[in-house]
Amino acid sequence: MLRKIRLTLAVLFFVAVTALFLDFTGTVHAWLGWTAKVQFLPALLAVNAGIVVLLILLTLLMGRVYCSIICPLGVFQDIVSWISGRRKKKKYRFSYSPEVKGLRYGVLGLFVIALVAGIGSFVALLAPYSSYGRIASNLFAPVYRWGNNLLAYIAERADSYVFYETEVWVKGLPTFIVAAVTFIVLIILAWRNGRTYCNTVCPVGTVLGFFSRFSLFRPVLDAGKCKNCSLCSRRCKAACIDYKNHRIDYSRCVACMDCIDACRHDALHLQYRWRRPDKAVGNKIVQKGTPGQMDASRRSFLSATAVLAATSVVKAQEKKVDGGLAVIEDKKIPVRATPIVPPGAWSARHFARHCTACQLCVSACPNNVLRPSTELAKLMQPEMSYERGYCRPECTRCSDVCPTGAIRPITVEEKSSARIGHAVWIRKNCIPLTDGVECGNCARHCPSGAILMVPSDIEAPDSVRIPVVNAERCIGCGACENLCPARPFSAIYVEGHTIHSVM
Incomplete structure (x- = not known):
């Protein structure tokens, strides 16, 4: 039951976040824009203390459910791993491996140093939400738009204008290459070893892993019932269950509940951390507590995730409108002494220190003004250029969708005078x-x-x-x-x- 709940919520979050990067009308952001703002690193950079505290409390309560439900990169790896298991017809294909602490905390240390020093390109490479955003924006969105244009072509022939064509173009070659390489690396790692990236490289996973060691509810392996069949360990994509010693590494456990579903001897349960140990009577285990207490974990799981869903939505924005002369020859980008950052950023320094290059603003821009930078120091961070459109004074789309606070919310009046x-x-x-x-x-x-x-x-x-x-x-x-x-x-x-x- 717990696994089904987790899968349902994970699919909903994954579809919602992906839709943000595919949408070019602005309608999806009106309802689902909050799913970007509850991501851990964007909330941290936006100094959104409420979301950060909520995610930490959720981790202290249930472990790393953020990684298995809310984080789109984590869910993407689960999808790849599931497809791999279906193809190989092997549900039980993983094995326990010890934690590589040096690598985990070394990467986290470099990430924090880069974050403090304002080295945005390194931060952008490791940020999980941003990595998935670039994949969705650069790889998934073009396919989605081509499909839309095909439907628009067919509908036009039938005298229907339900769909309209939209422009498809590569907004930044370096960013496209980084997104493609990240996509390939993640597929290889997830295909072979499940959550390797999350438990060795991802800085957010390492931070939440520290808190998850102290989670109140966690999967517990009952040594009295365990038959050492290793099914739980071979089902664990986080490679954190040492069935021989009946031990689970909770810093790497992503609370996916697959192990509980796999156990055939009722030896694994989601259990309160300070629950008194069961007393053994002969070969039988006498458990303390009522059935209502046994179900407390399920109610806590549902209530915690319901809190996350109760977030306000952002305003809807206008559709893309074409404005300009017929293009005779493609324009070339002028050499600017100072790059242009969007209204609401207030300064180039503030923008560079807060932007994680997730490309959400690039995807949402209806005028094709924003595109990833090719400068090494600001690689993949958006900048403005006017070859395909201009920044209309009445449009505030980028400031509305930015989840990190790199582009602060700005009104139409403020933008017109900025x-x-x-x-x-x-x-x-x-x-x-x-x-x-x-x-x-x-x-x-x-x-x-x-x-x-x-x-x-x-x-x-x-x-x-x-x-x-x-x-x-x-x-x-x-x-x-x-x-x-x-x-x-x-x-x-x-x-x-x-x-x-x-x-």
Whole structure:
């Protein structure tokens, strides 16, 4: 029964988190956005003390149920391991192995040092939620969108517009490669040895493993009933059951309840930690307590997980709307002296120290403005670029979905006055000067009125007009850069600000 409850909750959480990265309409985030914010590391970086304390208390109560239910990377490994067992037709294929403490705590130490030092690329590589986010965003989402586009094509032929096409493109080659390598490594480890990654590399697993040593309810192996058949050990994907010595390593146990389901001699039970030992009468075991006490663990399990589900949802956002001129030639990314970070980040330093490169904001951005950085120091962390769209003042999607606090929640009014950069005009690229024709596209579409068109020749009022940028009014939205018809480089582009200001 416990195993069925765990599997049901794990599937629900896994589907919900995966849907966040696949959704391109913004509707899923309205209902399921909280599943990203109850992840351990994002909650820690967002200084969401309530969630962090709740997860630690849940671990002290039931062990590492976070790893087996809430963490999408852990559930993904379970799915791979289950498929492997089905193919090999061997449910009992694991074996006990001692804890590798040096590796576990060594990786945790490096992770903490990188976190404090602000080495975001190393933190992003090891963060479990972020690792799964990159896999879902870079590998699963394109397949999902291609399927959507196929349905849109079929529906259009039937005069139906229930589906609409969406753009599919590789937003960052280095991030795609990292996601693919992580995906392959996890599949190999899970296929062969189950939860190896969780109990040797994952820093969150190591932290929660420390607390799970003191959990109140835990699987207990009854030496009096055990026949040393090893079924529990061979079913344990965490390799933490030493059936010969009737001992379980609770720091590695992920509370999956598979061992209880596998035991054929009623020797394994979920038991209260300080329960008095059973008295032996002959060859029989006389157990203390009533059936109601025996079921207390089940009620505790259900109540603890119900608390996690009682979290408020985020606001729904508007659908993607295409805005811009027909593309004649692909634009090239300008060389920016200062990269642009989203409104709500407030500063490049704050963003770099809190972002775990989970790619949720990249997936949610309806205007294709956010993409992973290729710089080594900020590898995979999102930055803004305007070749495919611009940051619309009325859109706050990225700040609504960010679970780590790297992009703080921001209102439409605050975003409209936040200066994240300023436009720079490139004279040699401007069409009025190169082709001798009127343009003014940048000035027409500037939402803050920061661009004015003036005669190119002061002494000739009828000469073609060129843009002049008022940097004090510019908010850095990129509408001018995106909608500039000059190719391959725009005649006007945005330089980022290291610290954002209010207009």
